[in-house]
Amino acid sequence: DIQMTQSPSTLSASVGDTVTITCRASRSVRTWLAWYQQKPGKAPSLLIYQASNLESGVPSRFSGSGSGTEFTLTISSLQPDDVATYYCQQYNTWTFGQGTRVEIK
Amino acid sequence: EVQLVESGGGLVQPGGSLRLSCAASGFTFDDYAMHWVRQAPGKGLEWVSGITWNSGETHYADSVKGRFTVSRDNAKESLFLQINSLRGEDTALYYCAKDTNSGTYYHFDLWGRGTLVTVSS
Numbered sequence: 001d002i003q004m005t006q007s008p009s010t011l012s013a014s015v016g017d018t019v020t021i022t023c024r025a026s027r028s029v030r031t032w033l034a035w036y037q038q039k040p041g042k043a044p045s046l047l048i049y050q051a052s053n054l055e056s057g058v059p060s061r062f063s064g065s066g067s068g069t070e071f072t073l074t075i076s077s078l079q080p081d082d083v084a085t086y087y088c089q090q091y092n093t094w095t096f097g098q099g100t101r102v103e104i105k
Numbered sequence: 106e107v108q109l110v111e112s113g114g115g116l117v118q119p120g121g122s123l124r125l126s127c128a129a130s131g132f133t134f135d136d137y138a139m140h141w142v143r144q145a146p147g148k149g150l151e152w153v154s155g156i157t158w159n160s161g162e163t164h165y166a167d168s169v170k171g172r173f174t175v176s177r178d179n180a181k182e183s184l185f186l187q188i189n190s191l192r193g194e195d196t197a198l199y200y201c202a203k204d205t206n207s208g209t210y211y212h213f214d215l216w217g218r219g220t221l222v223t224v225s226s
Contacts (some may be wrong), residue, residue, distance in 0.1 A: 032211075036213075042220055043217065044142075095152060
């Protein structure tokens with residue numbers, strides 16, 4: 001099975017900072033990767049699909065890149081509303097990464 | 106309104122069974138594959154099962170294979186998950202999620218709010 005590993009597990013940054021989350025796959029998933037945001041007490045919501053495509057309605061400060069086994073989610077100019085846990089998911093066998101919690105410093 | 110609403114969760118003893126339901130509205134249900142994803146308390150997301158638009162293919166995580174059965178009724182715009190032989194590690198919030206494709210699984214663009222399953226004696 002394909003394992004997805006995210007880093008870091010938690011990050012703390014200031015409002016306005018640029019933050020980057022990394023997701024690594026145990027073998028190539030080409031660009032079959034999505035990113036989800038889960039705010040506290042809420043269901044997940046889709047941010048990025050096919051590694052770099054922004055879901056409709058998602059702020060442009062979110063961006064994704066990568067292919068094969070290494071992917072990144074970048075939040076430019078972090079906002080208080082971005083406090084959440086972020087998950088990557090590969091859609092070969094649909095496994096999720098373990099999540100990265102983003103906090104405001 | 107475009108939404109998914111799960112129901113059927115509850116407290117069940119180890120070894121027991123439950124049938125979860127997900128009612129869809131606001132989109133053409135039989136155009137899309139559907140999934141169940143669960144989240145144990147304080148833990149991350151775990152994909153559980155998926156089903157193609159016409160029930161032609163179903164898939165399961167290894168952790169639930171042989172105990173869980175996914176099905177759908179397109180006429181009633183509903184998705185189901187029959188969960189048997191429940192274990193403590195099945196305790197979780199179970200989400201219903203809509204795929205963006207019909208016959209091959211891609212990413213999930215609509216999620217319900219979840220239904221809680223608690224396995225305890």
